[in-house]
Amino acid sequence: MKLKPITSSNSRRDFIKKSGLAATGFYIVPRHVLGGPGFIPPSDKLLIAGIGVGGKGESDLLSFYETGKAEIAYLCDVDDRLAAASVKRFSKAKYYKDYRELYDNEAKNFDAVCVSTPDHNHAVQAMGAMQRGKHVYVQKPLTHDIYEARKLTEAAKEYRVVTQMGNQGASGDGVRRMKEWYEAGVIGDVNEVYVWTNRPVWPQGISWPEKTSVIPAELDWDLWLGTAPYKDYVDGLVPFNWRGWWEYGTGALGDMGCHLVEPAFNVLELKYPHEVECSVGSIYVDEFQRGYFPESCPPSSHVIMRFAGKKKSSSDIKLHWMDGGIKPMRPDELGSEETFGDGGNGTLIIGTKGKMMCGTYGLNPRLLPTSRTNEVIVSEKYPRVKDGMNGHYAQWVEAAIAGYKEKTLSSPFEIAGPLTETLLIANLAIRGYDIQKTRTNSNGKTQIYYPGRDIKMIWDAENLKVTNFEEANQFVKRDYREGYSL
Structure with missing residues (x-):
C-alpha cells in the first residue's frame, strides 16, 4: 500500500x-x-x-x-x-x-x-x-x-x-564551461569519449573469506545486511570494503562513475545506452589457472557503451569506461609532461575539430592543446551554482x-536516475561476462564456457532488459530479503 x-x-x-x-x-x-x-x-x-x-x-x-x-x-x-x-x-x-x-x-x-x-x-x-x-x-x-x-x-x-x-x-563550474565550449562548436561533432579511474582501491576479484568473525557489539549486522541475503559476519567488510562485492556494492563504476561520467553525460545530453560490451581483468590463483570469483567485482574492466547521437553528434556516441588503472592512450595534443586528466582519473571528449578533458568532478577543464584553454573565449551561457561544488x-x-x-x-x-542506470548497465555487462555454463563437447566431455564474453549486449531501455542474452537480466532487479521492499 x-x-x-x-x-x-x-x-x-x-x-x-x-x-x-x-x-x-x-x-x-x-x-x-x-x-x-x-x-x-x-x-x-x-x-x-x-x-x-x-x-x-x-x-x-x-x-x-x-x-x-x-x-x-x-x-x-x-x-x-x-x-x-x-x-x-x-x-x-x-x-x-x-x-x-x-x-x-x-x-x-x-x-x-x-x-x-x-x-x-x-x-x-x-x-x-x-x-x-x-x-x-x-x-x-x-x-x-x-x-x-x-x-x-x-x-x-x-x-x-x-x-x-x-x-x-x-554543481561545479567545470562541466558548465565544457558544455559552453561544446555548444559553441569549439570541438565540433563528438563521437567518442574516454573515462577512466584508478579505482578500485579496495579488494576485488577475490573469493569470499572462509573465516567468520565475532560481530562487534556496536554493529547490528542483520540491519547492515538489510536487503541482502543473510551471511555470517566477516572482518574487513565494514566500513568500506563492501564496495567490491556484488551483493552490497557496485564496484569502481558505482564509486567513481557518477563523478567521472557525469561531465560527458551532461555536455552531450546522453540518456540510455542501446549497446554495451566489455572485457575484464582476472587474477591468477596460481601460475596455471585464472580465478573465477563471480561474487566479487573484477580487478579491472573496459566497458564500451553506445548512445544515440544528438545535436552535434550525427552518429552514435561511443563511451569507454576503464578502471583498475587502465587508461586510454595519451592524446597527441597533450604535452609529454602535462597531467592527463588529474593523474589517476579523468574524462576525455573527442570531437571532429578538437578535444577537451577534465579531472574528477569535472575539475580543471582544458581544451587540447592546453594552450587553447585561455585562448578560446566563449560566453558564459549557463548560470553557476553559488560556491560551485560546495553549493x-x-x-x-x-x-x-x-x-x-x-x-x-x-x-x-530525473537526471541522476538515467546516469545511474547507465553505469549499472555497464555493470550488467561486467556481471554477464562471468556467467558460467556447461555443455558437452564433440568428445562427450563436459565443458565450461562463458556465453557473455563474446557478444555485444543489446539494451531495451523502455522494458529494462537485454534482448539478446537473457541470462544477464537476472541482475536488472534483485529479490530482497524478507522485511524489505520498494
Whole structure:
C-alpha cells in the first residue's frame, strides 16, 4: 500500500503558519525582528534525518548544517562506532538504529532525509522517505540495481519531492564551461569519449573469506545486511570494503562513475545506452589457472557503451569506461609532461575539430592543446551554482524549503536516475561476462564456457532488459530479503 505523500500545502512549516495557533495569541514574529537581517527562524529551517551518519554521511550532514538553513533532527546508523562523531556533533538529534522505526515513529517531525548507506540499501531507504512526502538526498550511486534507479526516478515525480544525488561535481563550474565550449562548436561533432579511474582501491576479484568473525557489539549486522541475503559476519567488510562485492556494492563504476561520467553525460545530453560490451581483468590463483570469483567485482574492466547521437553528434556516441588503472592512450595534443586528466582519473571528449578533458568532478577543464584553454573565449551561457561544488548541498536545502519544482537542481533524480542506470548497465555487462555454463563437447566431455564474453549486449531501455542474452537480466532487479521492499 502506498502512503499518501505529505505535500507542500500540508507540510510541517505550512501547518505552523496556517494553523489556528494565532487565535490563541501566538503569532509568527518577522525574522528581522527576531534576529536582524538574514536571521532564519527555526520554523523556516529544513529538518533533516540522516541515515548512515558516519564517514561520508557525517560530512554530508555537516555540509547541510553549515548552510544555516537546516537542522539535523534525527540520526540513524547500524554501527555505533561509525555514528559516534555525528552523535557527538549533533547532540540534540534523536538516534535510531533501524530506519524503519525512525520512519514509523518520527515521520511527522522531519522534512527531508539524507541517505549515505552502502549501495544495496539506498533504494528502500529513499523510497520509504519519498512515500512519506520527504525530500531526499542520496549518495552516489543512486541505487544498486537498474530497476531501483528507474523506480526512484518515477517516484520523485509521483510524490512531488525535491531530490538530489551526491555527485557534487554536477554543481561545479567545470562541466558548465565544457558544455559552453561544446555548444559553441569549439570541438565540433563528438563521437567518442574516454573515462577512466584508478579505482578500485579496495579488494576485488577475490573469493569470499572462509573465516567468520565475532560481530562487534556496536554493529547490528542483520540491519547492515538489510536487503541482502543473510551471511555470517566477516572482518574487513565494514566500513568500506563492501564496495567490491556484488551483493552490497557496485564496484569502481558505482564509486567513481557518477563523478567521472557525469561531465560527458551532461555536455552531450546522453540518456540510455542501446549497446554495451566489455572485457575484464582476472587474477591468477596460481601460475596455471585464472580465478573465477563471480561474487566479487573484477580487478579491472573496459566497458564500451553506445548512445544515440544528438545535436552535434550525427552518429552514435561511443563511451569507454576503464578502471583498475587502465587508461586510454595519451592524446597527441597533450604535452609529454602535462597531467592527463588529474593523474589517476579523468574524462576525455573527442570531437571532429578538437578535444577537451577534465579531472574528477569535472575539475580543471582544458581544451587540447592546453594552450587553447585561455585562448578560446566563449560566453558564459549557463548560470553557476553559488560556491560551485560546495553549493551542491545548499542548492538542495534551499530547493526543499521552496518546494517541488520551485528551484533548479544539478542532479535531481530525473537526471541522476538515467546516469545511474547507465553505469549499472555497464555493470550488467561486467556481471554477464562471468556467467558460467556447461555443455558437452564433440568428445562427450563436459565443458565450461562463458556465453557473455563474446557478444555485444543489446539494451531495451523502455522494458529494462537485454534482448539478446537473457541470462544477464537476472541482475536488472534483485529479490530482497524478507522485511524489505520498494
